[in-house]
Amino acid sequence: MVTIKEIAAAVGVSSATVSRVLNYDPTLSISTKKRQAIIETAEALNYATPRNRNRAAAQSLGAGLKIALVHFLDPAKELADPYYVGVRLGIESRCQALKSEVVKVFLTGNAPEATILEGASGVVAVGHYYGEELEWLRRHSRHLVFADYAPIGDLDDSVLSDVGRAMTRLLEAAHAMGYRRIGFVGWVDAFYGPDNIHAERRCRTFIDWMTRAGLYDPDLCMVERMTPDSGYTLAKTMLSKPNPPKLLITCNDNMALGAYRAIQELGLRIPEDVAVASFNDIPVAQFLAPPLTTVKIPAELIGETAVDLLLERLSGREVAKKVILATEIIWRGSMARPAEAEEPAGTRLAARD
Template identity: 60%
Template sequence: MVTLKEIAAAVGVSSATVSRVLNYDTTLSISTRKRQAIIETAEALNYSTPRSRNRANQQQGLTKVALVHFLAPERELVDPYYVAMRLGIERRCAALKIETVKVYHTDARPAANLLQDASGTIVIGRHDEEETEWLRHHSRQIVFADHVPPDDDIDSVSADLWSAMEKLLAALSQRGYRRIAYIGWGDRRAQAFVHWMTAAGWFDDRLFRSGDNTEEGGYRLTRELLADRRPFDAIVTFNDSMAIGAYRAIHERGLAIPADIGVASFNDISVAQFLNPPLTTVHLPAEEIGEAAIELLLERVGGRDLAKQITLASKLVWRASTRQPVEK
């Protein structure tokens, strides 16, 4: 293994200088020519930093990853958000030459050997306490993507849905919306909706509907809201697929978006920008969640003991399905 001392001797500088150059110390005062000579000598001698060597060891320890999905294959295909998350995982694994095995949701639990034969497991989406414990028992290392289990010793990576909903509602209020409906599952974004709207004094439980998070679910729940004749000027949907269904129900009633009802959603799937009108939505970093999950597995295989729970930021993407902010 090549040492810093050998590189220093070849170039005619100190080992400390070599170390600072290879660690990209911008405060080091050294000529461009000398810096280049150090880098080129290190490359010629195939030198790798301790961090690089540790990274290589991690990759050698992670050879196969089992992807356990909370959705069935046909359900995943109609939700581009989860497709993007899986592709983020698979692309990162392909770049690192790590084999992946997909395990989709069925009525029965997967064969335990699928997890036991893998170096690590990434669990996509929400699983209940019993399922989580079973997955942990049969996995060598485990990371949850898009879900944070209550256990303090489990790695996870997700978006901050509570903060995202609060930012969305605050921005909608700046655009003059007050009577805001919600359709979708009762996860963190739904809880944040109830909390924020209640604090603002605007929450109406008749404008809060739970149901299937699909296009058809969005269509059905929006039709129920419109049939109830409880007035609302905006609707927030659990995801963009539900928003597409909401569009259909609103247009069927002869109403205009956003003149009569504004629509905002979550995920920012590719078709959101092509709807009529283009959909205002919260961009959730699906691919980045998948990539970060692989990084956590690599760290675990490398010997990290302390659990990490990573939260990635979201971004509001304003389009024509909501009106402009009210000028003061």
């Protein structure tokens, strides 16, 4: 494989100059003609950057591997949550591109045969795992990566999005648009037990941010153990209170679907009577009436990145890595857009209370 030194010799410049050109260093002072000569020579000699060499090595390494995909939802429950379908599809598509075999395992009750994991080159675990399940995965996996979850500590590779930070951005935008009476419905994270029902990251961030802003009302923060009807029942209860929220944030889009149904049954309008915002951006979100404002979490990219982390481990990386992928607020009709709330200079935005 051609080296920077060989390119430098062919063009008649130093290796440092070649390196800076190929890394697009904007501070380098060099003639256009010389820069073009370096780039053309590198292309002619088929030079590959270290990143591209690593990518090619990963492609070669992935061929023929057996990867166990462990899911915390059974097929029926996963089908009801398009977000986790997206994570799984990301894993499968990346493995297909690498020519790796995928073996699916559902850890939804009794533990499957440990030999399935032990016979795999590595394991990608989708979802949340605690206690005995977590230790079982660690014990029987040669290499283990978590997708959409990061266990406490720094033992494991993981990839996820920071939903706490996303909640903060959403609340900051809502506050800037004048919303003050803001409610939240979500679920209880089973790991923390009945004494800490508000520990789920979105919920905890909501309470902390609203408290600092002097806006927190315990009556407008409701959680329960997740069921298919949680969004509907919690939203209907909250919106039936004497002083309901003007903005309702749900923990995910599935709960928002239930909230829409509750709002319609109560004879309320979205967003005139109550705005709605959520998380995940599942495909149906854009087709609701009105379309749902939601925080887009890159489900498929989370799955793809988890496989890439596993390949890095197989290539010899020893230090655990945690990858945080960015989120984006997708503004749609269920909540006033920021541009619609811009105020002329010198005026004050009226609170939506």
